[in-house]
Amino acid sequence: LFVAEGLRTVEELLRSPIEVRGVLATPQLVGSPRGQALLSAIRSRKIGLLELGESDFKSVADTDSPQGMLAIAVVPPRGIIDVPRADSFRILVLDSVQDPGNVGTIIRSAAALGAAATVCLPGTVDLWNAKVVRSAMGAHFHHLCFDATWDDVEAFRRERDAVIWGADVSGEAVGSLPRPARLALVVGNEGSGLSSLSRQRADCLVSLPITASADSLNVAVAASLFLYELCR
């Protein structure tokens, strides 16, 4: 199960096929048309609804200033075999990305920029962590994202005849390389970058053009720039 907190996230959750087990809400929500619409959608779908006072709600919420709505839902069963067969696709692979806000932002970008899937390797923060879900603003519910191992990614590469690129500041400029039709891009940890295993398995390392004055970009920004460059 996972927790989806906030009005927008719960709205997006209810628009998805994901099974919602129950909702916690504060009575104050009834005061806003948006809150009321959401509550009546929950009731009409016969989802269990428990009202909590503000201080009780605050004690279960993950945010400092909760919006008064939180859902418990079932992590959808998904895996690398669910990536649609296509002549051309881009997959994002997260190798030990640890900040929940970064992973959520990456999922949101991957959905918006048209990646076919986002794969979380071991060492990456839990994809269904409450803060990851909140930062993704509902993108988890329609973007194909899931956990997998390097062995799964290897099997996928062979089966789909895909190329694997690793994002690294020492890599070749992404603009100078011919674009493979079927591509998985691996991005690494905030501090230490790609793991040695990812370096070994990547067919080549690629970098973004940045000025000499700064060492690096935030990992969510870097992943988004690569997708922007590669998904067009």
Place this chain on the structure above:
Amino acid sequence: LFVAEGLRTVEELLRSPIEVRGVLATPQLVGSPRGQALLSAIRSRKIGLLELGESDFKSVADTDSPQGMLAIAVVPPRGIIDVPRADSFRILVLDSVQDPGNVGTIIRSAAALGAAATVCLPGTVDLWNAKVVRSAMGAHFHHLCFDATWDDVEAFRRERDAVIWGADVSGEAVGSLPRPARLALVVGNEGSGLSSLSRQRADCLVSLPITASADSLNVAVAASLFLYELCR
């Protein structure tokens, strides 16, 4: 004054011309070569150094797991007149961007992608807030960033003959427009987007190509994609 926390941030601070008033550090830092190098750089520059035990340090630090080093430094006096005169430049303008992590990530991207300056309009989180500084990983110290009003930006536009674009999902696709040589791009609040004042003052509104399945991108990602697109 502002607080710069963490080893990397203090390292970058010491490489900049910014005046450092004093440093707090835990004795544990002596155990690592990196910490030792930093401490000896601080001593050789005759910057006041106060050693604190771990629990005292934790009580002043802004992070949950502090690295044991924190500097107090002087906010550099900077303004829109410091933007170098050039035939061509890109300036980023933040209109009520409120999350410190987003603003820090934007400063880091603006430095890395080659923006000439980042301007914070009223309503934007304090540029020198400890979390903004930490998220920017030292980019504040070499990237020209400062607070200004819309009147300052207007005067700058007239004096430098610059064009102002506003980032908005309803805007024209950024790829379809001719690129002005001297351009200021305004990005708005995380929830509500551009203010009505920014909409009025912008010469046109521009958008990024994103898929229909997602409403939007994180503001730091959007600002970075625009700069990536416009700074090349």
